[in-house]
Amino acid sequence: MEHLFDKLKENGESNIYPLHMPGHKRHACGKLPGEMYLRDITEIEGFDNLHQPQEILLELQRKAADLYGAEESFYLINGSTAGILSAISAALPAGGHILMSRNCHKSAYHGAYLRNLTISYLYPKVVGEYDIFDTISPEQVQKALEQEPDVGAVLIVSPTYEGRISDIGRIAEIVHKKKIPLIVDEAHGAHLGWADGFAENSCRLGADLVIHSVHKTLPALTQTALLHVNGNLIDREQLKRFLHIYQSSSPSYLLMASIDNALDYVSGETARLFGDFLENWNDMLDRLFGCRHLHFLPETSERKGVKQDVGKLVISTKGTPLSGRQLYDILLNKYQLQPEMASESYVLAMFTVNDTKEGYERLTQALLEIDGRLTDSAVTDGVATDDAAEEIPCRMDTVIQNQGAIPLAKAWDMGKKVVNLAEAVGCYAGEFVNLYPPGVPVLVPGERISEETYESICRWIRQGLTVQGVEVRERKNSIKVLKDVQEE
Ligand SMILES: Cc1ncc(COP(=O)(O)O)c(C=O)c1O
Structure with a gap:
C-alpha cells in the first residue's frame, strides 16, 4: 500500500x-x-x-x-x-x-x-x-x-x-x-x-x-x-x-x-509494542503498590484495564502533607520528570507504546524515594503548605453547585461586566472558567456562581494551579459575569 x-x-x-x-x-x-x-x-x-x-x-x-x-x-x-x-x-x-x-x-x-x-x-x-x-x-x-x-x-x-x-x-x-x-x-x-x-x-x-x-x-x-x-x-x-x-x-x-x-x-508491530507496554506498566504498578503514603489508580482490583485505562497513572497525595502541585514540582525540579498535569490532590502521569524502560524506572524510583521520605508528620522538601493538609471539597461537588443556569447558547452572547472574584458569588458566569488542563469547565457561561465554586477557585489560584477565565485586573482576581439577567 x-x-x-x-x-x-x-x-x-x-x-x-x-x-x-x-x-x-x-x-x-x-x-x-x-x-x-x-x-x-x-x-x-x-x-x-x-x-x-x-x-x-x-x-x-x-x-x-x-x-x-x-x-x-x-x-x-x-x-x-x-x-x-x-x-x-x-x-x-x-x-x-x-x-x-x-x-x-x-x-x-x-x-x-x-x-x-x-x-x-x-x-x-x-x-x-x-x-x-x-x-x-x-x-x-x-x-x-x-x-x-x-x-x-x-x-x-x-x-x-x-x-x-x-x-x-x-x-x-x-x-x-x-x-x-x-x-x-x-x-x-x-x-x-x-x-x-x-x-x-x-x-x-x-x-x-x-x-x-x-x-x-x-x-x-x-x-x-x-x-x-x-x-x-x-x-x-x-x-x-x-x-x-x-x-x-x-x-x-x-x-x-x-x-x-x-x-x-x-x-x-502490535504484539511487541503493546506486549512491552503492558509488561512495563505492570512492573511499575507492582513496585509502586509498595508505597505507604501515596496512592495510585489503577488500584489493585482494577489492573485489567477495563475501568481504568492502561497508561494513565493517577498519583494521589491525599492524606499526605503534599498537595498535587507540590508533588508535581518535586518530580519536575528534583527528578526532571514532566508529569501530564497536577491537580489539588493528585498528579497524572501518562504512558504510551513509545515509553522507554528508563522512563518507567525513573518515575518508579522517584515515587518510591518521595514516599519513603513521607513520614506521618514530616514535610517533604520544605514545600508543604496549610492547603495541602486541608480537607478540600471535590471538584465535581463544586461543579454541581453551579446548576440552575441560563442556557449556554443564550448566555455566552449576553452583555457582560467584569467584577472582583469576591463579588461574583450569586452572579451568572459570563465566560468559561477551566481548571487547566484538561479544559473541562468548572463554570459554563450562564451558570450561577456558588460560594463553593468561589472558594475552590481561590484555593486553586493559591496553589499555583492554572485557572483559565480568571484574570488579574488592578491586582485583584476578576471574572466576567452576565449583566442585566432575567432568571428563566
Ligand atoms: C476529553 C478530551 N476531548 C477532546 C480534547 C481535544 O483534543 P485535541 O487537543 O486533539 O483537539 C481533549 C483535549 O485535551 C480532551 O481531553
Missing part, C-alpha cells in the same frame, strides 16, 4: 520546482530543521484533497476504518476538537437537545453553542478518594433519557482525561432503543482495542460517532486525530459538510503523514 510519508519524501527530493504554496518553497529558514520544510506541502498534483478524497487519502482513511472497526473514518488535522464540533453539529439539528456528561471537553460546549443546542447534563460520580470524575453508568443514561424524552443525541467522554472508562456497549444499547446516536469522545483512547489487556474501542461497542486524538496516546504529531462513523443514524453528507467547515482548507500533509505513519507503525 502507498504511504503518504513515502510520497512526501519522494516529492521533497524531486526536481520539481514549487510554484505553489506553502511560502517556504521547501527551503529551510531560521532555526527549524530543513527536513520539515522538505516534507511540508498542501494539496498539489498527485496528493489528493482531504475535503474530497479520491486517491491516497481515501485509501488511508479506509485503512484507518479497518483498523478501528468503523464503517468510515476521517483524518483530522485540527485535533479531536474539529471531530467533536463536527460530530455534535451533524448529530443534531440546530436548536436540538443534547444529553452530555458534564465533564466533557470545552470543544463539546463550543459545538453546543454554535448549534444553539439545549444541554442536559449527566453528572459523573467521583472516584472515592481521588477527586476525579468517574464513569457515566448505563443506568444514569437510561434515567436521563426517560426524564428528557426530546433528547436527540448523547455524548459521553470515555476514557476520561484521567483514564476512567464507561460501559459504552450497554450505553449504546440504551441510546439506540430511542433511535438516537451515541457520540463517544474517545480522544484519550486511540490505543484502545489494539491488543488484549486494553479496553475495546467504542467503534466496536456500537457507538455511532467516535473521536480519537491520535496524538494523545499513539506516536503521532500534535493535532492529529480521527473521526469514525457507524450505522445509519448519522447523515454522512451532513457530517462531511461540517468537517469541511471546521477543518482548515490547507490541511498539513506533515500531520496527515504522521497519522499514516503512526497507524502503520503500530499495526506493523
Whole structure:
C-alpha cells in the first residue's frame, strides 16, 4: 500500500520546482530543521484533497476504518476538537437537545453553542478518594433519557482525561432503543482495542460517532486525530459538510503523514509494542503498590484495564502533607520528570507504546524515594503548605453547585461586566472558567456562581494551579459575569 510519508519524501527530493504554496518553497529558514520544510506541502498534483478524497487519502482513511472497526473514518488535522464540533453539529439539528456528561471537553460546549443546542447534563460520580470524575453508568443514561424524552443525541467522554472508562456497549444499547446516536469522545483512547489487556474501542461497542486524538496516546504529531462513523443514524453528507467547515482548507500533509505513519507503525508491530507496554506498566504498578503514603489508580482490583485505562497513572497525595502541585514540582525540579498535569490532590502521569524502560524506572524510583521520605508528620522538601493538609471539597461537588443556569447558547452572547472574584458569588458566569488542563469547565457561561465554586477557585489560584477565565485586573482576581439577567 502507498504511504503518504513515502510520497512526501519522494516529492521533497524531486526536481520539481514549487510554484505553489506553502511560502517556504521547501527551503529551510531560521532555526527549524530543513527536513520539515522538505516534507511540508498542501494539496498539489498527485496528493489528493482531504475535503474530497479520491486517491491516497481515501485509501488511508479506509485503512484507518479497518483498523478501528468503523464503517468510515476521517483524518483530522485540527485535533479531536474539529471531530467533536463536527460530530455534535451533524448529530443534531440546530436548536436540538443534547444529553452530555458534564465533564466533557470545552470543544463539546463550543459545538453546543454554535448549534444553539439545549444541554442536559449527566453528572459523573467521583472516584472515592481521588477527586476525579468517574464513569457515566448505563443506568444514569437510561434515567436521563426517560426524564428528557426530546433528547436527540448523547455524548459521553470515555476514557476520561484521567483514564476512567464507561460501559459504552450497554450505553449504546440504551441510546439506540430511542433511535438516537451515541457520540463517544474517545480522544484519550486511540490505543484502545489494539491488543488484549486494553479496553475495546467504542467503534466496536456500537457507538455511532467516535473521536480519537491520535496524538494523545499513539506516536503521532500534535493535532492529529480521527473521526469514525457507524450505522445509519448519522447523515454522512451532513457530517462531511461540517468537517469541511471546521477543518482548515490547507490541511498539513506533515500531520496527515504522521497519522499514516503512526497507524502503520503500530499495526506493523502490535504484539511487541503493546506486549512491552503492558509488561512495563505492570512492573511499575507492582513496585509502586509498595508505597505507604501515596496512592495510585489503577488500584489493585482494577489492573485489567477495563475501568481504568492502561497508561494513565493517577498519583494521589491525599492524606499526605503534599498537595498535587507540590508533588508535581518535586518530580519536575528534583527528578526532571514532566508529569501530564497536577491537580489539588493528585498528579497524572501518562504512558504510551513509545515509553522507554528508563522512563518507567525513573518515575518508579522517584515515587518510591518521595514516599519513603513521607513520614506521618514530616514535610517533604520544605514545600508543604496549610492547603495541602486541608480537607478540600471535590471538584465535581463544586461543579454541581453551579446548576440552575441560563442556557449556554443564550448566555455566552449576553452583555457582560467584569467584577472582583469576591463579588461574583450569586452572579451568572459570563465566560468559561477551566481548571487547566484538561479544559473541562468548572463554570459554563450562564451558570450561577456558588460560594463553593468561589472558594475552590481561590484555593486553586493559591496553589499555583492554572485557572483559565480568571484574570488579574488592578491586582485583584476578576471574572466576567452576565449583566442585566432575567432568571428563566
Ligand atoms: C476529553 C478530551 N476531548 C477532546 C480534547 C481535544 O483534543 P485535541 O487537543 O486533539 O483537539 C481533549 C483535549 O485535551 C480532551 O481531553
